[in-house]
Amino acid sequence: MSLKAVIAETRAYYCLECGICTGTCPVSRHNPAYSPRAMVEGALLFDEGETLCADDLWSCLTCGTCNLRCPSTVDYTAFMAALRGKARALGREGTCTHAETLTALAALQTVKDFRKPRAWLGEGAKVRTKGSTYYFSGCLPYLDVVFREIGFRGRAVGNASVRLLNAAGIVPAVSEQEVCCGHDSYWTGDAGIVDYFARRNIAAIKKTGAKRVVFSCP
Numbered sequence: 001m002s003l004k005a006v007i008a009e010t011r012a013y014y015c016l017e018c019g020i021c022t023g024t025c026p027v028s029r030h031n032p033a034y035s036p037r038a039m040v041e042g043a044l045l046f047d048e049g050e051t052l053c054a055d056d057l058w059s060c061l062t063c064g065t066c067n068l069r070c071p072s073t074v075d076y077t078a079f080m081a082a083l084r085g086k087a088r089a090l091g092r093e094g095t096c097t098h099a100e101t102l103t104a105l106a107a108l109q110t111v112k113d114f115r116k117p118r119a120w121l122g123e124g125a126k127v128r129t130k131g132s133t134y135y136f137s138g139c140l141p142y143l144d145v146v147f148r149e150i151g152f153r154g155r156a157v158g159n160a161s162v163r164l165l166n167a168a169g170i171v172p173a174v175s176e177q178e179v180c181c182g183h184d185s186y187w188t189g190d191a192g193i194v195d196y197f198a199r200r201n202i203a204a205i206k207k208t209g210a211k212r213v214v215f216s217c218p
């Protein structure tokens, strides 16, 4: 997609330069040199190369707070994802948080024979291989290790989610073929991996015959 098309699709062209986005942005609060308003303005005024080479392209957390407050409904997070995708195509990448653990975790799941054994759900969680309700856990089982410093217990969340469904009379289907949803990769501009994960997950879910999917993915 051209920069012009990104600007049109995300409504960046309608930016009023009011600065509400910058005033509301947690990154700007931490680093006053960062301004989403200036990023939009730069894309409108400067050439594509300058926009895609800006270090600030990688500062946005894609939290969406500015989207909610923008009076012109500029879709800033979609604007960021599209610009990052273009920058990646030119060989530029930002530095990922958590020492790139989350993107590495996603990349590991692109291995063809990747499997997620059902046993991780633990005791008391009743699941099956086919059924009308599917339980999607995403990267939940692996995040205990990544976020151990804050005491996050993804495995316990998965176990409790399934037991809640069981208590409501539902024994959900799960699949060992399920992979990451690609959330973190998407926001770093890696649309290719997201597409790959979507296809794999859709195939895995369809095989179970499910008609609805329940998520407790963090």
Ligand code: SF4
Pocket: 014, 015, 016, 017, 018, 019, 020, 021, 022, 036, 037, 040, 069, 070, 071, 072, 073, 074
């Ligand atoms: S809040 Fe919206 S209109 Fe205002 S400067 Fe930011 S992007 Fe532009």
Ligand code: SF4
Pocket: 021, 024, 025, 026, 027, 028, 036, 059, 060, 061, 062, 063, 064, 065, 066, 067, 076, 077
């Ligand atoms: S989406 Fe990015 S620019 Fe907007 S408020 Fe969040 S961190 Fe700031």
